Amino acid sequence: MHMVSPDYDAIILGAGAAGMMCAMRAAQRGRRVLVVERNDAPGRKILISGGGRCNFTNIHTAPDRFLSSNPHFVKSALSRYTPRDFLALVEAHGIAWHEKTLGQLFCDGSARQIVDMLVEEVTRAGGEFAFGQEVEAVTHDGEAFTVRTQAGEVSAPALVIATGGPSIPKLGASGFAYDLARQFGLKVVEPRPALVPLTLAGDDLLFRELSGVSSEVVASAKKAKFREAALFTHRGLSGPAILQISSHWYPGESIAxxxxxxxxxxxxxxxxxxxxxxxxxxxxxEMLPARLAGVLAEKLELDGPLQELADKKLRAAQERLKRWPFTPNGSEGFAKAEVTVGGIATAELSSQTMEAKKRPGLYAIGEAVDVTGWLGGYNFQWAWASGHACGEAL
Structure with a gap:
């Protein structure tokens, strides 16, 4: 049997945060890597993140800030590549940054600086990019993976799935990572939109009249609680507190x-x-935005001076205002979701190397994996850490 010598040591599918970090680390270690990207330019999600300023990490990163079917899975990668490590890279490139609230780090300038930094690091280390390449097929012959695009075929003994999840399809996002994982026998945890606005209907429709009103609250779902601003929209609820809680919410349930x-x-x-x-x-x-106060008073059916209201009624109102239930009828879906909960099952992967246990040579990193961070730079830190762990292993 005649074996064609593989063109590269590793082919990385996806030039996003995780894919480029992986390529950078592997190329620095002398590996011949090719990054294949369907868009005609790298890092499209990076560019729109943080309002165009890229909330590139969070200094409070810890395993408990991530959702996964296996909460322990993130520990190894996160401990070996920290926010400080990424910050050192940012500073080495002279990129000015600032800390906003809650440990979130942003570029002073533009998210474009982070993309340029990663591309420069990959190419300086000898890594290659192929942009505008739609993957038509991936095969494995027992020795190497072959990736076919409209430009032809390339092969390598290692293949890295770094194509993200289906959130924000207008940027070219899709469920491709899951299809590929399933093709090679890996299980996928049912993906759903996360960090996404929730929609209201029925009894809660009154609140949609408050579109544009925002207030600091504590939002909770099951054991999860987040204190940040909630924003009422013409479709329902949004704002940081709601985006956070959406990752913990399942259809049919209520939030408080x-x-x-x-x-x-x-x-x-x-x-x-x-x-x-x-x-x-x-x-x-006196304590809430006027329009919100009006709707709450109307809903509680409490009118007039306090002295005319029975203590029992006031106590009931206190309870309600402390845990006001909303039952969303849905979310704004993957189109508006910042990330995806679910993905390639962590049980299938090594937490040290991100390699598939049943498929040596196949790796999965970043958002494609069943790991979802809180809002505020955590998902980027997972991309850097999982990409770095994989790059070290290639």
């Missing part, structure tokens, strides 16, 4: 919102004692 996270338990009863003539809606309006 605490509109007054800082107030003591019996604050309404106390207000009644101190200002008996105060009107209930005025009291709410």
């Amino acid at each position: 919102i605490d509109f007054f996270p800082d107030l003591p338990a019996d604050w309404l009863i106390a207000a009644k004692r101190e200002q008996p003539r105060r009107r209930f809606d005025d009291l709410l309006g």
Whole structure:
């Protein structure tokens, strides 16, 4: 049997955050790598992230900030490539950065700087790119993987799936990674949109009239809780608190919102004692945006001075405002989702190298894998860490 000598040591599918980090590390280690990308330019999701400034990592990165069927899976890669490591790279390229709230690091300038940095690192180390290449087929002959695109075929003993998840399809995102994983016998955890606005219907329609109103709340679903701003939209709920909780929400379930996270338990009863003539809606309006206060008062059916309202009713109102239930009828879907929950099952992969246990030579990294970070730079840190771990192993 005649074997064609493989063209490369590794072919990486996808020139996003994880793929480019992997290519950089592998090329630095002397591997011949080719990055195949269907878009005509690299890093399209990087470019739009963080409002065009790229929230490239989070200094509070820790395993508990990630969702996965196996919460321990992320520990190895995250411990070996940290936010400090990535920051050192950013600073070596003279890219100015700043910390926003909650440990989020952003470029002062543009996300384009992060993309240029990665491309420069890959090419300087001898890695190659092939842009505008749609993968038509991937085969394995027992020794090498062969990737066919409209430009022809290339082969290598190692293949890395770094094509992300289906979120934001207008940027060329698709479920390709899952199809490929299944082709090679790997299980996939059912993907669903995450970090996504939720939609409201029925009893909650009244809240959609508040489009544009925002308030700091604590949003919760099951055991997960996030304190940040919630934003009412013409379709439902958004804002950081809602995007965070959406990753923990399943269709049919409700979420709860605490509109007054800082107030003591019996604050309404106390207000009644101190200002008996105060009107209930005025009291709410002093602490919340006026339109929101009006809708909540209307929903609670409490009108008039506090002294005329029974303590029992006020206690019920306190309870409701502390855990106001919303039952979303859906989300805005993959079109608006920043990331995907689910993906290639972590049980199929080595947490050290990201290599498929049943398929030596096949690797999966980044968003394609069943690992999802919180909002705020965590998903980028997973891309850097998983890409780096894979690049070290190639």
